[in-house]
Amino acid sequence: MSKRMAILALGIWAGLTAAAYSQDTKNNPKPEAGKKPSVVLSEIESRPDFARLDSMSWKDKGYYEIEYRTTDKARVEINIDASSGVAVDQD
Template identity: 55%
Template structure:
C-alpha cells in the first residue's frame, strides 16, 4: 500500500514537472479548467481497475482527455483514453 502511495506521489510530481517544463498544455478554449479532474484523480481511477499492475505512461491530449498506458498482472499492455471531465473512457480517439 505504501509502495503504491509513493509511486502515485512520484508520478504526480513527475507529471507536474514535465508539464511545467513543456510550457504546460492548455485546456481547450471551451473548457473551464475547474471542470477538469486532476491527473491524480484519474490515476486513482485507473489503479482501481481489477487488472491494473503498473502505469507505463500518462499524458494530456489537447482534445480534453488523458492518454494512459498501463500493464496488467499478466503483462498485457492496455492503452486507454479517459475524459478529463467525467473520468470515463473515451471511445474512437
C-alpha cells in the same frame, strides 16, 4: 501598395490571427477544467488487473491518454475524458 494599404492589411491580418488563436484555445480544454490527474490515475490503479503505469499524458482534445500493464503483462491503452472520467474513443 501604398504605406496605408500595407498597414491596413497588416492590421486586418493581425486581427484575424488573434481571433483564430482565441477561438482555437477556447476549444481546447485544460486539464484543470476536469478531474485531477491524480484522481484519474487512482481510478485506473484501482482496477483489479492493474499492475503498473507505463505513461499518462494530457491531450488538448480534453482527455488523458494512459498506458498501463495488467497483472498478466498485457498492455492497455485507454483515453479518459477529463470532465467525466469516462473512457472515450479518441485518436
